[in-house]
């Protein structure tokens with residue numbers, strides 16, 4: 001069994017959906033779970049719909065949603081003459097909600113609306129493939145992936161989900177070779193939709209791979225594979241054909257956009273190789289990520305924008321001992337904050353985190369009970385693995401560096417923009 005994941009760019013036009021039919025045509029003898037994300041920029045567009053709805057602008061929200069509806073219908077009509085009834089059901093569910101007055105948390109509504117992106121795109125792909133003779137069963141992944149109610153960043157209940165996969169997904173393969181489902185979304189035990197965090201479809205695909213004991217996971221993207229830097233930022237970025245799980249988890253953690261950071265663990269735990277391949281050039285092998293250690297890697301460069309440096313210093317010149325540190329990490333846990341870099345000194349501690357306005361404000365307030373708090377915004381965290389003096393010089397010259405850390409493999413520099 002294999003798992004394939006197709007991202008938004010691979011299905012954003014009728015032509016591209018036909019292209020994935022061509023790819024899948026060469027795998028009809030295999031048993032495959034196909035995980036689909038929302039088309040193109042639909043998730044962003046749905047985010048605008050919810051934000052507008054939450055400002056009590058119901059009519060405007062409905063208008064924005066109408067545009068999303070039309071975008072899907074135009075693509076569906078290019079692919080099949082038959083109406084896809086499911087689309088109407090999902091449209092109606094969202095529209096029904098958009099007529100309401102918001103009374104719950106924003107995140108709750110976010111998940112109820114944004115999940116439509118994956119439900120719509122996967123329904124279109126499934127219907128089209130069935131009509132083209134690539135027989136598949138469409139599954140609403142919300143019946144499989146059970147999560148808690150931490151909306152927008154829900155945590156998967158692994159045991160429940162594993163059982164559902166055993167009960168529902170595996171038996172399908174006795175009669176059909178392909179299951180088509182959605183990434184990124186799940187549901188609570190009260191049947192509320194949830195999402196797993198932006199770009200979370202890779203993670204869903206990795207969970208499926210782990211739970212069906214797949215021989216491999218392939219993520220189909222619009223790039224040749226993994227590069228040593230983001231080609232949008234660095235025009236000399238080089239393609240890398242093999243990487244270890246360790247290497248990729250570090251890259252993803254420090255902000256490489258290539259794969260969602262949560263993707264690696266489920267694969268590594270069962271030693272399932274991950275192929276990153278280009279849907280525009282399926283003949284090329286792409287990058288393979290596995291437990292094999294790869295020698296002689298080029299420097300790998302990752303930029304993480306929108307960073308804040310928080311300087312916490314003791315109020316009375318006492319050392320930053322274990323008590324304030326414990327309290328600080330309790331605050332991180334409460335606010336679900338993950339520091340990207342920390343550095344301690346005698347009477348102060350420096351912490352670099354993502355600039356999420358709401359969280360930063362709460363953190364500053366809570367930390368001010370024990371520390372004097374200073375913030376510096378608009379910073380970029382540069383991480384270079386397998387660095388050498390030339391690359392450090394090239395990327396840091398003319399920059400003001402506010403914090404630097406170096407280990408044998410990795411250098412990190414927090415820089416002013």
Ligand code: ASP
Nearest residue numbers: 037043184198199200201
């Ligand atoms: N559609 C979601 C997003 O754009 C999930 C994903 O693409 O992985 O974030």
Ligand code: MG
Nearest residue numbers: 007008037199
């Ligand atoms: Mg995506």
